[in-house]
Amino acid sequence: MLTPEQIESKLDRILLKVEKPGRYVGGELNSCIKDWDSVQAKVALIFPDIYDIGVSNVGLKILYDQINQRDDALAERAYAPWFDMEDLMRANEIPLYALESKRPLACFDLIGFSLPYETLYTNALNILDLSGIPVRSADRDETHPIIIAGGHSTMNPEPMHAFMDAFVIGEGEEVIHDIINALMSLRAHSAKQSPDNAGLLRRGDASTSLSARPPRNDILRALAAIPGVYVPKFYEVAYMDDGTVSHIEPTIPEAPKIITKRMVAKLPPPPTKFIVPNIGIVHNRVSVEIMRGCTRGCRFCHAGMITRPVRERSVQEVVDAADEAIRSTGFEELALMSLSSSDYTHVKELVDAISKRFEGRKLTISLPSLRIESVSVDLMEKLKQHRSGGFTLAPEAASERMRRIINKYIPDEDIINTTREIYRRGWTTVKLYFMIGHPSETLKDVQAIADLCKRVLDEGRKVIGWKAKLHAGVSTFVPKPQTPFQWVSCDTRENILEKQALLKRELFKDKNIKLSWTKPDDTLLEAWLSRGDRKLAEVIYSAWKNGAKFDAWDEGRKHEAWIPAFAEHGLDPAFYTHRQRRTDEVFPWEHITAAVRKNFLFQDFRMSLEGQIRVDCRLNCFACGILPTFANLRRENPGDAWKCPDVKSPNKSVVSEQLTVVGG
Amino acid sequence: MLRIRITFAKQGALRYTGHLDLHKLWERAARRADLPLAYSQGFHPQPKISLASALPLGFSSCCEVLDLRLNEEMPLDEIGTRLKDNLPGGIQVLNVESVDERAPALQTQVVSAEYQVNLTEAVDRSDLKRKVNEIMSAESLPRERRGKKYDLRPLIEELALTPSEERGAKVFMRLTAREGATGRPEEVLDALGIPADTARVERTRLLFSS
DSSP, X not given: OOOHHHHHHHHXXXXXXSSOGGGXXXXXXXXXXXXGGXXXXXXXXXXXXOHHHXXXXXXXXXXXXXXXXXXXXXXXXXXXXXXXXXXXXXXXXXXXXXXXXXXXXXXXXXXXXXXXXXXXXXXXXXXXXXXXXXXXXXXXXXXXXXXXXXXXXXXXXXXXXXXXXXXXXXXXXXXXXXXXXXXXXXXXXXXXXXXXXXXXXXXXXXXXXXXXXXXXXXXXXXXXXXXXXXXXXXXXXXXXXXXXXEEEEESSTTSOSSEEOXXXXXXXXXXXXXXXXXXXXXXXXXEEXXXXXXXXXXXXXXXXXXXXXXXXXXXXXXXXXXXXXXXXXXXXXXEEEOSOGGGSTTHHHHHHHHHHHTTTSOOEEEOOSOOSSHHHHHHHHHHOSSOTTOEEEEEEOOSHHHHHHHTOOOOHHHHHHHHHHHHHTTOOXXXXXXXXXXXXXXXXXXXXXXXXXXXXXXXXXXXXXXGOEEEEEEEEOOOOTTSTTTTSOOOOHHHHHHHHHHHHHHHTTSTTEEEEEOOHHHHHHHHHHHTOOTTXXXXXXXXXXXXXXXXXXXXXXXXXXXXXXXXXXXXXXXXXXXXXXXXXXXXXXXXXXXXXXXXHHHHHHHHHXXXXXXXXXXXXXOOOSHHHHTHHHHHHSOGGGXXXXXXXXXXXXXXXXXXXXXXX | OEEEEEEEEEOGGGGGOOHHHHHHHHHHHHHHTTOOBOBOOSSSOOBOEEESSOOOTTOEEEEEEEEEEESSOOOHHHHHHXXXXXXXXXXXXXXXXXXXXXXXXXXXXXXXXXXXXXXXXXXXXXHHHHHHHHHHHOSOOEEEETTEEEESGGGXXXXXXXXXXXXXXXXXXXXXXXXXXXXXXXXXXXXXXXXXXXXXXEEEEEEEOO
């Protein structure tokens, strides 16, 4: 294995030949370089997209801090090299390395991938391959690191089951320590058992990491016993004749039948020492998470369903963390992150405190995901020194019927009144986000989007004249696992194209309306991966072999790599995308739960078919399953730490009216 | 207003940070150091920081210079200390001094720059010496860069092989660095037949007028 010095000298000869070489050299302020030999557990954290996107990811930053705060462990980072760099690395036999120590990833004990979205899957395979690590879990042995993954997309880990040794389901702050501790105690045990094994199992001399590596299978068994950790090799899946899942069974006693997500009862202090890149990246900013989870219950929303319960940070904690982070980074932008800022209990106090604390400091402050109401305009007005950049709102649907179906009910009048107020207060651009492809949507519902956009702009013109602009961002809905819409079919390419053609026809006429949309190929790729089963692993592998990578990028989209991959394995993408699931279908992710019961999701799905809405569950508990699952944690954290209303016996009242779901 | 001139080294990973990004880096460092940076007027106020001369990507330097303007008085050594604690590893402050506010803009004062080039591969020293002499005795050196024809020779003020104990060689050059007449070390290396990926270039001195 190459030493850091060898890698650096090879890099020196190629870096000036690639675009933005600063992506590949590390050296950023607030990165953490520890003495390799004085810690026991070495972890490489990987965001499998380009540096420019990955470096600002908050999830990995949290884990980076959690691990580096330990004396006995270190965490370093790596990202996916861009096409030009990958070619040169392969040509010069440079393995993928961590930015801090420049050591090959294969030297680490544990490699953790963040997989927030499905279009990163092929990049994860490519990164393993670039690191000289066998891509398939089954081909790895004691000389290789343990490969794990977490992030929102792993709420259905099955398509990637063949490549990861283990998945973390849910929030990572606590479980990462459980995993490291398990590795270290097994190693200590193993060293005691066979002292002469020391060092023999390691490949190469650059890695002095493990004195003795316990058998890989023992490590995986130990990981399988940790709550929230899923080790796919210890589960067997049986299928029905129609290709759907019949049942999923664990094969060892340590592996639980159902893997329930991990959830931290109280959000730990937010990270403040953000990595400050030495080159321009996409988001040069400090992000402070003000709240986790969402009580709105929009039925299309994956994040809203899997990050329950809602936990808020105090205004004081947010303001202090923001201040410290701005001081430690010098960034010019601060983002106050959550799924729904308006629902943060003390949002007015927060905005007051933030604007007071940062007054005159030349800082851009963003507060995304505001509700469509005039209060939001007041909030933004306090935060913005000038009104450039537009004001963003997300109605998601434009007809009353559609809004009831998706459970995001906002009357047209609220939208008109709010946007009029936005134009009146000095913003010239309003950005409206919609989705097409919601269940049972017709062209009439899509026409309503165009009509609403025109009405909003007309109203804007009455206030500020021809300066008024509108940006309609219309993405395409992808049904996600663990949501009420996990049963529905995704729109076909023809459907999507027809709906997009309508929008273009209607909205291109006005030069002050900008329309953006998602390409159908991108949507379908995300759709088949989202609700895929284990059989898709072979398709992912073949697609990657066919050259698929950077699937979310225009440069990398290779539909021609994916379609032959499906054909090669005799699978039909439509089985995953355009099939309405049976009500009694056993899903490929049946053994994984975000603690929101399948019965609850099904009931919510049925309500959507009838156009029934559910109000904010801060007001009324609908017994989604969070409270009984985490009853002990709730008892230890009483009061308003969680925004779930107090319920005497959350389950009983609902059980009687539950709709029966086989396999639920 | 206080005009401060900082001399700094740019090394290691920071060699791959370009001119605009370096500007941003100093802006953030000054903010972290809580220096009372002066900003321009207007809709998008910009901090008043100006770098003397762009350093090509990949080169290290021990002589970069910038001016920044502060709204309040502050002892020079405190500015230096505060910056030191707030810069990434590859940037090192070498000197902090105060300059007359009315002095001309820094960029217009640079006249030439000196470079020390380390060759990482073994070379035929006598052959290289011959090429150096040829260049220095030539009347003109017509070249083309990005489709534009120009004469490299008048941009070279000095070019010499320096004694080196290692198997590689060292080349010293002083090139003009005036606006519209900037000699580029990689062009000189190319004229010497040295491949760019076997040369480590360091800027060692910026020469100013007056």
